[in-house]
Amino acid sequence: MQFSFIYRLSRLIKRSLLILFALSFATVLLLNHLTPVAAQISPSPQEEIRGVWLTNNDFDILSDRAKLQNTITELRRLNFNTIYPLVWNDGYTKYPSAVARRAGIPFYFKGKEGQDIIADIVNQARSQGVLAIPWFEFGFMAPLTSELAANHPDWLTQKQDGTQTSISAAGEVAWLNPFHPEVQQFITDLVLEIITQYNADGIQFDDHMSLPVDFGYDKYTINLYTQETGSPPPPNPHAQAWKQWRADKITAFMMQLNRAVKARKPNAIFSVSPNYYDFAYKYQLQDWLNWVRLGVVDELIVQLYRNDLDSFNSKLTSPEIIETQQLIPTGVGIMTGLRNRPVSIQQIQSQVRAAQQRGLGVTFFYYESLWDYGQEPVAQRQAGFQEIFPNPVVRDTSQVIARKPSFNSISVPLYTKGSVGQRGRGYFMEVSVAGGQPKRVLIDTNSAGLRVPPAFLGNAPINRTGQIIKEVLSDGTVLEGELAYTIMQIGLIPTDEPIPVQIVTSRQCLPQKPNCSAKSGGAFSGIIGVNYGEAVLPYNPLRKLPGNLSSGLIISGNGGGKNNGNLILGLTANNREGFSMVPLSQQPGINDIPGNRWxxxxxxxxxxxxxxxxxxxxxxxxxxxxxxxxxxxxxxxxxxxxxxxxxxxxxxxxxxxxxxxxxxxxxxxxxxxxxxxxxxxxxxxxxxxxxxxxxxxxxxxxxxxxxxxxxxxxxxxxx
CATH class of the missing domain: 2.40.70.10 (Acid Proteases)
Incomplete structure (x- = not known):
């Protein structure tokens, strides 16, 4: 999170005061300039976020049971409803962690009486009707001098010149490789430990659940990118395909992490507090808008730390915030002061009211600055918070339910060559079956059902029926194999539920068509049949895409050239424009095949x-x-x-x-x-x-x- 170095001022201020303040100021100046959209959203008080981060600077309070109780009582009296206590930063946990010990991290923070700080916070907050959402602050960051970095050097990524650290608002830090499976497992285990060990109301990630765009040139990532794309990463870290590949990998991990959290606690709030979108994606590979659209995020708080009210207001109406608040509780992070830079209660009130007028909640950075760093007396500042939160608002986590992806439409490329079994010509799309690597399969608009060789399958669950089925293609090829059910994924979007798939183990030619595609005996490239006139199983798998994505498709060829064509999934009023329509005749429905047949x-x-x-x-x-x-x-x-x-x-x-x-x-x-x-x-x-x-x-x-x-x-x- 921006300004997170402030958490450590208590032990750094004597030796690095000027440098740290300069860094914090520079961080504030990294502002976005998206074109604002004029829009007003009606407030939703039932979901209004009124939160505050509890940081390292607040440790004296967090480690003292009596002070903590008074703090939560005071916040509740002033009608706050959410606290975000720090649980992971500087390579250490704020609780006794078996996961951290296994990674060679011997130390954790505990209370003055030896108590588990996080357990105390969660229990006291729950008893007073305040949500406690542990804050996983450092994300993929870790000091290079930490035990974590020293014990697992292969977990670190680097810049193209071999540099392993960057200068951030938290000082000089190294970055765990978010693409490395062992790093992903470590982060997942830590998060699940928090959710399980404390039955927490959720988990929050900020702008450090990301990777600076200059990183990713470690040996592991170079090999992975080369294996998947056929070329090494380009020297320009901002090259679009290279940037998108890394951002998508982080997005895919966040999807996996969300599923793991929801499996443990379905109504846990999966919260994200990033920088503004344009900066987050371009410079941190954090495609949080895509996370929202994919249903990964349950709550969003965008950090807007600035003094100028006009600049602050312009960010409130950015298209990303407006889109997000139609889907989930959304708020902004507001700076309430630093030790040497107080913020007036008038500025805080004006920013909160501007956010509330647009239906947005707020979370303050950070607790100790709410009324201790201001120029006004404590009583006056607390009265100021009472004015902006005059009535209590209770947040109900029982209303947190899994969301389907909110895309109305997506476009995916159609390639001219498949992954295997090359044809002279064709249109191929990439799909992942049962969690396997993306493979290019032939898209066929005159057949129905997904048919792939066993080699395309991953390690995700597969329900095998034992039923052997045959499919005769128009060129006389006979495909034979078992009918099974599993998840299919297009890009980052999985089907809503397992779909029927033919696992093809045999191909032959009909006697009357001996020159069919199986004649050569080459490898089978797989087929995804997207026709809606199914006669038997398996049916068109696009029927089971989430939301509007199952409403239909558009195929655009490549004009006979070497460029890719496009497949558009999800029909909208916009993408239907210019089409001349022909009605189809309806066919009787068949059991086990969803939707209408045509x-x-x-x-x-x-x-x-x-x-x-x-x-x-x-x-x-x-x-x-x-x-x-x-x-x-x-x-x-x-x-x-x-x-x-x-x-x-x-x-x-x-x-x-x-x-x-x-x-x-x-x-x-x-x-x-x-x-x-x-x-x-x-x-x-x-x-x-x-x-x-x-x-x-x-x-x-x-x-x-x-x-x-x-x-x-x-x-x-x-x-």
Whole structure:
């Protein structure tokens, strides 16, 4: 947390007073300049945060039972409702910790009577109706001279030049590697120890649950990044992909940590107190807005330590704060003074009232400065707090429930190559199955269900049914394997619950289609079928994405080039703009398949093939299929084909496929990496006179929207 060095002034002030004050001042000046949004949010007094941090400077009070009781009584009388006692800083715990001992940390702070300070705080606060949320202040920070750093040098990360420390508001510190599994386990064990040992109301992390952007050039992280991306980290620490990769790794850990905390105590408050967002992400790799959107954070307090009221007010209406307070209790951190820099009660009151007018709570930094450092008498300052908190507000942790991700829509890349079993062409998206590493699987809009080889599975729970199922793909490939249930994850977003997955252990070609994709015997790249016309299990796994993300999808191709396409998950009014819609026919529901089923075959499609008898035949049906490289036309009779022979079309047989007012697609047949390969064949058993599958080439010219809620497909030209 900013100004956290103040906690240690009692032992540092004699030798570093000027340096520390200069550092604190510099920290205050690191301000954000986001464009403010004019908005007023109605206050929510039932959830209003009225808190104060209890720091190292308050240790004389915390270690004395009688003083602590008087402190909590006084805060309760002044209608505060939350305290945040320090439990982890400087490489030490403020409680007896078995986890710390195992890491070689022999020392912890205890009370004057030898009592467990944190147990005393939690018990006394609970008895007086005040929430006690232990504050995990140092996060991934630790002094380089600490036992933790000395005993576990491989846990530390570094800058590109090998430097292991940075100068922060807490002095010179080293940084634990947030990407190292042993570091993650150590932090998790400490946090769970606090939640379990004290039945605390929650846990709070601040701006040190992060990593300065210059760090991450240690051997472990370099190897991990290279393994996952195929290239070493760039020398520029601000390179976007490198920055995002590290931020996402920290986000993924916070998601795991949240799940672990909630498994121990479902209504524990997972609180975060970061810097303003633009600074936190750019310079600390702390993507806390994403944490909020992913449902990780139950309470947010943004540090806004400044004297200028206009600057303070401008931050209250930042888009990030406005978005967050629609979802969870939100507040701001307000400075109430330092030992050599008092803050007037008038300034404190004006900032609190500005926050309250916008529906925001407040937390003060820190307890001893509430009324001991002011120029006004103690009684006057306490009366000032009574004025801003005239009535009691009790916080109820029973209302803390797990939240689903709040994204209305997300965009993920579609790659042209898979992880294994390379095809000549295709669209692949990355998914993680059962906690495994992200793998690129073929996205197929003409089949349903996730089908992966066993090697794609991780160590997360898998419910194996023992049921062997088969799936026949359009090219004649037969996939065989067990039906199981497990979690699938796209990026950082997991499905709401385990989904059915076919674990493919065998691939063969149908006798009548001996040249199917299984002919080569190469590795299976996996398939994610996203069609909404399921006939049997497994169903489209996108049905089980949280919230609005399950409402549909949009596929945008890459125009036949080498760049990635995009898959948009979650339909909104904005991303539906410009699409021409075609209604689909509804199919009967099937047990175990959620949502509505739709026949995705488009009727009344017009086909013209130059130089043939097929002239504007508008009795055709069409499927928009990303799972097929080469386009195909199936004719019911030879008469429809005329003199054209079955097989590949030639360049002179230009193809035109239209639905009037919807799309007008034309292509010159050829052999450009499958992009414009077209073939025709005769099938007397076909249910319709003409069946078209324009393949992935169609998606290079049109964005295609799939709406499973309303039963529609949409098309929008990209050229």
């Amino acid at each position: 026949n995705s075959q488009l009727n009344g499609v017009c086909l013209t093939i130059a130089g043939t008898a097929v002239k504007n035949a508008c009795n055709s049906i069409m499927v928009a299929d990303t799972g097929v490289i080469n386009a195909a036309t199936e004719l019911q009779s030879a008469a429809l084909m005329g003199k054209l022979k079955p097989g590949r079309l030639r360049p002179e047989n230009a193809v035109k496929v239209t639905i009037p007012g919807i799309f007008d697609y034309s292509v010159k047949p050829g052999n450009r990496d499958g992009f414009n390969v077209w073939s025709v064949n005769i099938n007397p058993k076909a249910e319709n006179p003409v069946v078209l599958n324009p393949g992935i080439g169609f998606f290079d010219k049109y964005d295609v929207l799939f709406d499973p809620v309303n039963g529609q497909q949409g098309f929008r030209s990209r050229r």
